[in-house]
Amino acid sequence: MSYYNSLKPLLFKLEPENAHHLAECVLRLPNICQLPFNPFLKSHFIADDVLTQEIFGRTFYNPVGLGAGFDKNATMIRGMQILGFGYTEIGTVTPKPQPGNPKPRMFRHIEEESLQNAMGFNNEGMLKVQKRLKERYPFTTPIGVNIGKNKVTPEKEAINDYTTLIKGLAHLGDYLIINISSPNTPGLRDLQNEEFITNLFREAKALTDKPMLLKIAPDMSKEDAIALTKLAVEKGADGIIATNTTIDYSLVKEPKDIGGLSGAVLKEKSFEIFEAIAKELYGKTVLISVGGIDSAAEAYRRIKAGASLVQIYSGLVFHGPDMIMNINKELIELIKADGYSNITEAIGADRK
Numbered sequence: 001m002s003y004y005n006s007l008k009p010l011l012f013k014l015e016p017e018n019a020h021h022l023a024e025c026v027l028r029l030p031n032i033c034q035l036p037f038n039p040f041l042k043s044h045f046i047a048d049d050v051l052t053q054e055i056f057g058r059t060f061y062n063p064v065g066l067g068a069g070f071d072k073n074a075t076m077i078r079g080m081q082i083l084g085f086g087y088t089e090i091g092t093v094t095p096k097p098q099p100g101n102p103k104p105r106m107f108r109h110i111e112e113e114s115l116q117n118a119m120g121f122n123n124e125g126m127l128k129v130q131k132r133l134k135e136r137y138p139f140t141t142p143i144g145v146n147i148g149k150n151k152v153t154p155e156k157e158a159i160n161d162y163t164t165l166i167k168g169l170a171h172l173g174d175y176l177i178i179n180i181s182s183p184n185t186p187g188l189r190d191l192q193n194e195e196f197i198t199n200l201f202r203e204a205k206a207l208t209d210k211p212m213l214l215k216i217a218p219d220m221s222k223e224d225a226i227a228l229t230k231l232a233v234e235k236g237a238d239g240i241i242a243t244n245t246t247i248d249y250s251l252v253k254e255p256k257d258i259g260g261l262s263g264a265v266l267k268e269k270s271f272e273i274f275e276a277i278a279k280e281l282y283g284k285t286v287l288i289s290v291g292g293i294d295s296a297a298e299a300y301r302r303i304k305a306g307a308s309l310v311q312i313y314s315g316l317v318f319h320g321p322d323m324i325m326n327i328n329k330e331l332i333e334l335i336k337a338d339g340y341s342n343i344t345e346a347i348g349a350d351r352k
Helices: 002-011 016-027 077-083 126-136 155-172 194-207 222-234 264-281 296-305 314-319 322-337
Strands: 053-055 058-060 064-066 087-093 106-109 114-117 143-147 175-179 212-216 239-242 260-263 286-290 309-312
Touching (some): 016 106, 087 126, 143 155, 155 175, 155 194, 175 194, 212 222, 222 239, 260 264, 260 314, 264 286, 264 296, 309 314, 309 322, 314 322
Parallel strands (some): 064 087, 175 212, 239 286, 286 309
Antiparallel strands (some): 053 058, 114 260
């Protein structure tokens, strides 16, 4: 990790969004140049029998994935594989391109190892993402496609945006994620209700047999989170991702008044919601945990609570890409130390 520690002071002199663009320029090179994947696997990608599992009809060689929001436009898929991620979520993708919210819209809270972003689903739109995915699908590692509505789409027409995206992208990914939990699109979280969930999954299931997951916010009560996710599963959701960013600005000393917080300050809030959901839904659907995961110990806590997979994003900024490889190596040790031969035996150990 020393090489990243030497680079981090220079990166942190840049505005966060500019630093992200610089990282994207580097990480999209393997796609542009068609660099071979296999030579890099030996040093970064952990594919061990202890960590391998079959989910959604695909092999996940390790459980650590890239959370949505980093690779919004499917430009860095191969780069993320090289870094060691076992799977990647692209997006959030909207039907039409949109610039997102006014800048500045991403902020670092360095002392708290957290980010605050108010990006607003900035992306190049479905057609450009569709073109990139067509060029590269199927992938060596699984790809999830995170979808959301355009900012200008009225709430009463939101379902049309999601069905448009399902029709256009479902066949180009291994699973889709319904994002109605970002705090950066006005009214989006209002869609976390029984009527919308019921109608959306009814229409989605008529359009595709690809797995459909629901991503929820961490700012609802445990009771509401349980009720919403149970309903989603009853209506056809194939999994739950918990959680998105939080608007609990009390978690940092100097918050902005926009956007959602991710990173270390989200850790406990995210875990509490995830565990509440897992107590109800473990064994009934696929559960994915995200929010403040920055170590193997934390990843393993989520796995034992019921997570089949985990995701990271903000941890990359503060700890560097070696964190992915280190988490996977240490997970193998933790799993073996508990007497398990495969990660599937550890999943939900605290629920059994």
